[in-house]
Amino acid sequence: MIPVHHLAGKDIALFGLGGSGLVTARALAAGGARVDVWDDNEASVAMAEELGLTAIDLRDADMSRYAAMVVAPGVPLTHPTPHWCVVRARQAGIPVIGDVELFVNEREALCPAAPFVAITGTNGKSTTTALISHVLKECGMDVQMGGNIGRPVLDLEEFTEDRVYVVEMSSYQIDLTPSLAPDIGVMMNLSPDHLDRHGSMENYASIKERIVKAARLAVVGVDDEFSAAIAQRRAESGEPVELISCPGPVGCGVYAKDGKVIEVFDEEQIVVADLSSSNTLRGSHNGQNASAAVAVCAALGLEPDEISRGLASFPGLAHRLMPVAEAGKVLFVNDSKATNAEAAAHGLTAFDRIYWIAGGRPKGGGISSLKACFPKVVKAYLIGEAAEEFEQELAGFVETHKFGSLKMAVDAAARDAARDKSSEAVVLLSPACASFDQFRSFEIRGDVFVNAAVAAAKMLKDEGAR
Numbered sequence: 359m360i361p362v363h364h365l366a367g368k369d370i371a372l373f374g375l376g377g378s379g380l381v382t383a384r385a386l387a388a389g390g391a392r393v394d395v396w397d398d399n400e401a402s403v404a405m406a407e408e409l410g411l412t413a414i415d416l417r418d419a420d421m422s423r424y425a426a427m428v429v430a431p432g433v434p435l436t437h438p439t440p441h442w443c444v445v446r447a448r449q450a451g452i453p454v455i456g457d458v459e460l461f462v463n464e465r466e467a468l469c470p471a472a473p474f475v476a477i478t479g480t481n482g483k484s485t486t487t488a489l490i491s492h493v494l495k496e497c498g499m500d501v502q503m504g505g506n507i508g509r510p511v512l513d514l515e516e517f518t519e520d521r522v523y524v525v526e527m528s529s530y531q532i533d534l535t536p537s538l539a540p541d542i543g544v545m546m547n548l549s550p551d552h553l554d555r556h557g558s559m560e561n562y563a564s565i566k567e568r569i570v571k572a573a574r575l576a577v578v579g580v581d582d583e584f585s586a587a588i589a590q591r592r593a594e595s596g597e598p599v600e601l602i603s604c605p606g607p608v609g610c611g612v613y614a615k616d617g618k619v620i621e622v623f624d625e626e627q628i629v630v631a632d633l634s635s636s637n638t639l640r641g642s643h644n645g646q647n648a649s650a651a652v653a654v655c656a657a658l659g660l661e662p663d664e665i666s667r668g669l670a671s672f673p674g675l676a677h678r679l680m681p682v683a684e685a686g687k688v689l690f691v692n693d694s695k696a697t698n699a700e701a702a703a704h705g706l707t708a709f710d711r712i713y714w715i716a717g718g719r720p721k722g723g724g725i726s727s728l729k730a731c732f733p734k735v736v737k738a739y740l741i742g743e744a745a746e747e748f749e750q751e752l753a754g755f756v757e758t759h760k761f762g763s764l765k766m767a768v769d770a771a772a773r774d775a776a777r778d779k780s781s782e783a784v785v786l787l788s789p790a791c792a793s794f795d796q797f798r799s800f801e802i803r804g805d806v807f808v809n810a811a812v813a814a815a816k817m818l819k820d821e822g823a824r
Contacts, residue, residue, distance in 0.1 A: 359385055360512045362460050364467045366390030369423050371416055371452075373443040374430025375402040378510035382428060382457040383411050385512040389464075394419065396443075416443055421450030428455055431506075431530035437557045456534030458527060461511040463537055469517035475524045475654055476505075478532060478569045479546025479579065481701045482647045485675045486546060487526040489639075489651040493668030494522055497660055506531060522658065529565050542657055543573030544650055546602075548584040549700045550723065559584070567591075570599075577602060577611070577653045579646060600653045604645035612652045614645025619652055619669070621662065631666045637681055638674035641708030677804035679705055683811040685818035688775045690768075690811035693788035694804030699727050705788035706731035711780045713737055713771040714756075715764070718791030718803070720744035725751050725790050732756050736783075737774055739767035743795045764796070764803065765810040772814035776821075785811065 362385050372383050375397040383406065386393045394414040395406050403413045421427075427447035434441050435454065447454045465472055477487045484507050491503040502514040505525035514523065525540075532538065548563050563584045570576035570592055576599040578589040592599040606613025612621045617634030620627050630652050633639045639648055648669055655665045674680045675695075683690040691709075696702040698721050706712060706728060716725070717740045725748055732755040740748050745760045752758050761767040768785065775783035787807045789800075797803040 359388060360461065360464060360514060360516050361388035362386045362391060362464050362512070363389040364463055365425065365460075368392070368425040369394070370426055370428060371396075371419065371421070371424040371443075371447070372428045373397065373416060373441075374433055375399070375406050376430055376432075378457055378512075379430050380406065380409065380411075381510040381513045382460065384409070385457075385460070386428070387411070394424075416446065421446050421452060424450070424452050426453045426455055428457065428460065429534065431456055431528060431534065435533060453536075454534070455536070456531055457510060457512050458505065458525070458531050459535045459537055461525075462535060462539070465517055465523075466537070469519060471519040472517045473522040473542075473658060474540045475522065475542045475544065475658075476527050476538065476540035476569050476573070477525070477544040477546070477650070478527045478529070478566055479544070479585075480549045481698075481704070482546045482643060482650075483526050483544075484695065485644065485678050486544065486647045486650045487524055488675045489647055489669070489672055490654050491524045492672050493651055493655050493660070493665055494524070494658065496668040496671060497655075497664045499658075527569060529562060532568050533565050535568075538568055539572035540569070541573070542575045542577060542654055543570040544577045544654060545570050545579060545585055545588055546646065546650060547579045547582050548588075549582060549698075563588070574598070575600065575657055577650055577657075579603065579650070580608065581646065600657075602646060602649040602653055604642050604649060606649075612649040612656075614642070614649050617645075619645065619648045621652055621656065628662055630662045631669045633669070636670070636672075638672050638679075639669065640679065641704050643704035643707075644679075677801060679708060682808045683815035685772075685776070685815040686822065687778070687781060688772060688783050688785060688815070688818060690772075690785045690807075690815060691787070692804050692807050692811070693786060694793070694800045694807060696788040696790060697721070697792050697800055699723060699725050699790045702788040702790035703728055703731060705786055706734060709782070709784040709786065710734055711736055711775075711778055711783045713739065713775045713778075713783060713785045715739045715741065715767045715771060715785070715787045715807075716789050716791070717742040717744040717748055718789045718793050718797075719795040720747055720791050724748070728790070729755070736778065737771070739771050741767050741796070742789075742791060744791050748790075764806050768807065768810035768814050769817075772811075772818060776818050785814075 601608040601611035
């Protein structure tokens with residue numbers, strides 16, 4: 359844990375007692391702050407009290423005595439309406455911040471030399487964060503990985519000058535981190551997402567841009583118009599920026615083309631890695647992820663051959679295009695993290711014969727943007743609230759079937775894929791939807807798929823042995 363010493367002796371209000379909220383409260387208390395916590399969920403408040411935290415209903419508290427209001431990332435700041443705790447804090451004139459802001463300020467106060475890499479983007483940020491961390495660790499570096507990828511930043515090991523912090527950040531977290539100034543800020547890509555929270559694409563993009571504005575080095579994707587505009591503004595400011603692209607090329611930075619990752623420096627092009635035989639970095643989107651990882655790792659001092667070995671040994675990110683079972687020519691791939699159409703497109707372009715499991719709680723826009731991928735889909739197996747909507751969008755393009763459970767969809771897809779005459783048939787869970795109609799998280803949805811896939815693969819093997 360990283361105790362938050364720079365607020366020692368201060369009164370702090372904290373709202374939101376999920377996993378990161380409890381860690382944040384404990385880190386503040388460990389650093390000497392007086393912390394009052396609250397949550398709209400009574401069970402969460404009771405759990406905090408059992409852990410020895412001081413719970414006070416912040417609706418009735420005197421806000422003027424607090425130095426800051428620390429809130430969980432999911433607490434709305436503006437849209438659709440500000441949460442009541444945000445309104446109360448603003449009325450009292452106290453800052454509303456998140457746990458990454460505490461992390462940033464503690465690093466600046468105690469150990470500003472500790473390398474800090476911050477990564478964001480609509481898609482690919484988790485894989486890129488995990489990939490950077492893996493490559494650095496493989497080269498013997500002391501790496502701490504956290505943030506939006508799962509482990510709260512204040513739960514990481516304490517700062518030292520040779521310990522690298524690789525932090526994934528959502529737009530929600532960036533919005534709560536006004537002092538964000540990483541050594542390396544990575545902006546992967548931008549497409550419409552979370553607009554119910556941010557109000558417009560322009561506002562969403564401006565929040566994301568903060569990750570590179572004060573960074574010593576900006577690494578920015580240029581494959582969409584919003585990110586390309588961010589890269590241009592950074593270049594016009596005269597501050598260092600490296601471009602990443604797939605399929606490239608770029609003038610200065612890293613790009614991926616035809617499975618190769620190529621670094622461009624002073625007009626010299628160096629092939630750093632060949633991903634064509636990689637199962638865990640398959641697909642053009644992983645070319646962009648790998649390009650970002652190469653740019654970051656090179657900036658941190660690694661040599662091309664070291665980076666290449668790290669990329670080659672990457673085991674993949676759980677729930678993101680992860681092969682989980684195999685039965686002869688049938689490959690089962692878990693892409694549960696694909697919670698929107700843009701993310702699902704990466705899975706649909708990575709394979710040629712797809713038995714696609716999709717659906718869940720739909721997001722705006724449906725799957726009409728995926729029409730170019732429909733020829734690769736042999737059949738679609740639809741689940742959840744989006745089943746009827748997706749069935750209508752796929753009509754005339756792809757044969758569809760609706761199922762009441764994910765397991766039923768997996769079993770049906772497995773049997774159909776086993777009859778496919780091609781050399782590889784892929785049962786792909788890439789939902790293009792949130793999980794919340796049937797599962798508490800995309801991770802749980804992915805775990806259910808994995809269990810069903812393993813069982814289905816065994817079924818196919820047993821039937822083949824008869």
